[in-house]
Amino acid sequence: MAIQPFLWLYHILIDDHKKMKRTILIFGGIAAALFLLLQVSKFSLTNTQGFSDLYLILASILFILLGVLLTRLLYKKEMSNEAHKIDEQRLKKLKISKQEHKVLGLMSEGLSNIEIADSLFISENTVKTHVSKILAKLNAKRRTEAVKIGRDLNII
Numbered sequence: 668m669a670i671q672p673f674l675w676l677y678h679i680l681i682d683d684h685k686k687m688k689r690t691i692l693i694f695g696g697i698a699a700a701l702f703l704l705l706q707v708s709k710f711s712l713t714n715t716q717g718f719s720d721l722y723l724i725l726a727s728i729l730f731i732l733l734g735v736l737l738t739r740l741l742y743k744k745e746m747s748n749e750a751h752k753i754d755e756q757r758l759k760k761l762k763i764s765k766q767e768h769k770v771l772g773l774m775s776e777g778l779s780n781i782e783i784a785d786s787l788f789i790s791e792n793t794v795k796t797h798v799s800k801i802l803a804k805l806n807a808k809r810r811t812e813a814v815k816i817g818r819d820l821n822i823i
Contacts, residue, residue: 693737700733754821761804763822770797775814775823 707722758768766787773783780794787794798810805820807813817823 689740693740696733696737700729703729752821753823757820758822761820761822763801763804767797767801767804768822770794771801771813771817772823774798774801774810775817 704726707726763771766789769787770783773786778786780791780798784791784794798813801813802808802810805813805816807816814823
């Protein structure tokens, strides 16, 4: 049980490693595309036989394809997150009530206590009580930490 408080740190480090790899690949692709574009423009300046329009079209197609590829890479994770299943057994094990689960979900969307209270038609003090119970049950010190743990445990 003493290892559990450091579980969130482990997941943050793993997620940061994956994000770093993805960022390096994206910027590497952009750098390669810019290099190719510069080489094409250098060639078109030395070769004035009317091929500059062709190179401009090819460069445009290259950037369109790069944009489509980057969009798929960046939004692939968000689309897969929408389809994930909530671990109901873990919710029961942590003894998180349905109302606390709703509050945790709204916390993950970045809503304030007042906004959560308005959307659930409860008082702000009730929201504060739910938040403090969630923090205790997830062994978190801050709301952001609770959301991170909730996502790692597949309960939101």
